[in-house]
Amino acid sequence: MNGKTTFTGHRGLELREDLIFEIGTRDRSGVDLAPLRGLPDRLGGITRDQVDLPGLAEPEAVRHYVRLSQKNHAIDMGLYPLGSCTMKHNPRLNEKMARLPGFADIHPLQPVSTVQGALRLMDQLAHWLKTLTGMPEVALSPKAGAHGELCGMMAVRAAIEARGEIDRRTRVLVPESAHGTNPATAALLGFSVDEIPASEDGRVDLDAFRDKLGDDVAAIMLTNPNTCGLFERDIIAIADAVHAVGGYFYCDGANFNAIVGRVRPGDLGIDAMHINLHKTFSTPHGGGGPGAGPTVLSERLAEFAPLPHVVANADGLELVEHGPHTPDKPFGRMVAFHGQMGMFVRALAYMMSHGADGLRQVADDAVLNANYIMAELGDVMSAPFAGPCMHEALFDDTFLKDTDVETLDFAKAMIDEGYHPMTMYFPLVVHGAMLIEPTETESKASLDLFIATLRDLVAAAQAGDTERFKAAPQLAPTKRLDETRAARQPVLRYGVTEKKQARAAE
């Protein structure tokens, strides 16, 4: 039964919903403000009164967004095995803490004497991030992992500038399995990106890496565990080698969930690493919501940390907002204020409720769950690299070889089964990659059902039930979209559709 077979277009309690531009009108509003009287126009006539935003009454607006939200998958609805993204449960305790008025209702421009508690929280979060990573300095303000990469690499750049070597050190080494944000960050800062090939076993090819070293190397950007879900076992040798030629070691810390409480990146020779609070420390993410990417820095880079930072003085805690603007320390701040306060509260609540033993267990269980999936699917799905893995299990599309089913079809069929697909076609070093990250918050029962579902899909694909895959998703509110066209020809501006015109004519 598809959406058109009911009179309303609803499917039981799953309600269809038009775009807000189609249901709202300009002459309606959810607020009831008295017209302004007697106030002179101080904007010199540049006010816009026809912005054409669709107006809805409050109940209409609420229904609109609730209906849309129910078409989305969410970690609160089911398993969300998106590799590299660490879609774990967001404990409700964190939410409760983040909503305390003393944290939620403050303004970044309030006098610091009135926000001592918030500063203390930032200070404690900084303390635990430094402790967990074994690094002496942290910049809390970056607002995403990618922003943290920018922060860390700006610190690297500032350090190289201070050494007077910016004209010479122009190359950044990036393994070919890296997340796209790594080369993008290096390129944005004016470095050239030099790709290091992967070895047969999915790690950095050490010989190829050594061949690329020279005194023009600014840094290496390496992810550990890497995006194939494997620990880079040569990491200390890599750190030593890059330091020996005067370069810096940036670590992409997005996969910290696999080693938190077990490994201190500072002990591995890392100079800078971002931490995705919205991954490892369970603050909510997805849908473009606020992330937070605090960036830890080594002794060598500590003095190049951005502003602001919290310090203790005789009157309590203070936010240092202005630094020495000497030419050799050119790096100011990453954001207007101090970062994502709500995420700081959630991350600290998460750390304190888990404790040291709990955080270590996070890593242990995340790795255990991924290896369980690897072991239970290894006989029917093909794994490009021999296990064991860290916190995510990587498969390729060899097992679909003599079927008409492609990786994308396989993913779409998972939607009909009520699962968000795993990460597809990433990392690029593996053909038809499928990267499954179950996280530690899935129960064995949940994993068993997921495994049984994938086994059933593999059997169907190999038995030639192509229809189940090519037509998928058949049960989702929207079916197969032309994703390529959407990416190549995005329509970013909503025009008056025929639908709306037709309605106006009625």
Ligand SMILES: *Cc1c(COP(=O)(O)O)cnc(C)c1O
């Ligand atoms: C998520 C991720 C990033 C980027 O983090 P954002 O918070 O999405 O900007 C970078 N590298 C890796 C390996 C990631 O998984």
